[in-house]
Amino acid sequence: RSEVVWWExxxxxxxxxxxxxxxxxxxxxxxxxxxGEGKAxxxxxxxxxxxxxxxxxxxxxxxxxxxxxxLPKGHIRYYLKAEVDWPWAVVHDHERxxxxxxxxxxxxxxxxxxxxxxxxxxKVGLSxxxxxxxxxxxKIGYVPGExxxxxxxIDNNSGxxxxxxxxxxVEIVKYVSSSQKVETSRNVLIxxxxxxxxxxxxxxxxxxxxxxxxxxxxxxxxxxxxxxxxEISIVILVNGKEKSV
Numbered sequence: 001r002s003e004v005v006w007w008e009x010x011x012x013x014x015x016x017x018x019x020x021x022x023x024x025x026x027x028x029x030x031x032x033x034x035x036g037e038g039k040a041x042x043x044x045x046x047x048x049x050x051x052x053x054x055x056x057x058x059x060x061x062x063x064x065x066x067x068x069x070x071l072p073k074g075h076i077r078y079y080l081k082a083e084v085d086w087p088w089a090v091v092h093d094h095e096r097x098x099x100x101x102x103x104x105x106x107x108x109x110x111x112x113x114x115x116x117x118x119x120x121x122x123k124v125g126l127s128x129x130x131x132x133x134x135x136x137x138x139k140i141g142y143v144p145g146e147x148x149x150x151x152x153x154i155d156n157n158s159g160x161x162x163x164x165x166x167x168x169x170v171e172i173v174k175y176v177s178s179s180q181k182v183e184t185s186r187n188v189l190i191x192x193x194x195x196x197x198x199x200x201x202x203x204x205x206x207x208x209x210x211x212x213x214x215x216x217x218x219x220x221x222x223x224x225x226x227x228x229x230x231e232i233s234i235v236i237l238v239n240g241k242e243k244s245v
Contacts, residue, residue, distance in 0.1 A: 001026055002066075002223045004074035004175040006183050021177035023225040027065055027076070031055050055080075057100065059222075066222040067102045071173050072185045074226050104143065104217060112141025120245035124238060129158035133245050135167075135234050144214045152205040152234055154197055162197040163237045169210055169230065176225040189213055189230075197236075 003024040010017050033053040057078075059065045069076050078100045083093040106112040119134040136151040148169070156162055169190040175183045190210050197203050210232070218228040235244040 001078075002074070002076045002226065004177065004183075004226050006073045006175065006177075008181070021175075021179065021181045021183065023176060023178045025223065025225075027059055027223075028057070028078075029060055064222060065100060065102060067217050068099045069216040069228075071216060071226070071228070072187065073175050073183060074173070076223065076226075102217065106141040106143065109141050113139045116140045118245055120243075122236075122238075122243045124158040124160050127158065129160075131156050131158055131162070131236065131238065131243075133234050133236060133243075135232070135245065137232070142212050144212055146212050148210040148212060148232065149207040150205070150210060150232065152194070152203070152208055154194075154203040154234070154236065156197050156199060156201055156203075158238075159199040160238055161199050163240075164196055165194040165203065165234070165236045167192050167194065167208065167210070168233050168235065169212070170233065171215055172229045172231060173216075174227040174229075178225075189215065 001024065003022075005020065005022045008019050008021060010019050033055065035051050057065065066076055068078055077097060079095050079097045081093055081095045083091060085091045116137045116139075117134065118136075119132070122131045122133070123129075124131060132153075132155040134153045134155075138149055142148055150167060152167065154162070154165060167190075168188050171187045171189055173185045173187075175185075177183075190213070192208070192210065194203060194205065194208075215230065216228045218230050221227045233244045235242055237243075
């Protein structure tokens, strides 16, 4: 089952109201295994510790199943539920969470192994002097535990000092409620400082490593109302303002 939920404050007739934004979906058909194949069954007194069964993990309408994940305002969870139900008595049940990991082959993900370059030029004040920031990735698809090797170039042609510079990896999750309200969360996963850069000086970092932690999969967005993406940014701080590419 997948689910997103958050609360919003609204004013109605001068009063504050808290509105719940919600969306959910059953990723799998509900499958039941009934001991005795649904026929009358009598259990003798004593312990009955095992009832072997099997369930095929397949998604609704033959779609792929996303990995289990816990996000700030949503989750995807898989669980098994055992239930003892007999006439004229309280139903006894127990649930157990299980982890599902969708193995991802980067070869099958479009453009995952292609390199990428991103650049931006910033004007500083009223002068014509500029700061040029560029980054280059050997590829744009990665798996947890792998190192992202980022080539960084910051060309400070202005007379202004860049107070600080850093690179960061951000996880962005976009949630959509059943009423089409949108909420976005941004979580910084990695933050590496590169330090200040004097005026008319350059900074070059060859293959700056960022080791990717365990994160929610973003290559395939199975759940329509919960989109996960990851972003690398090169950020500079000049004249008290942050500028990024």
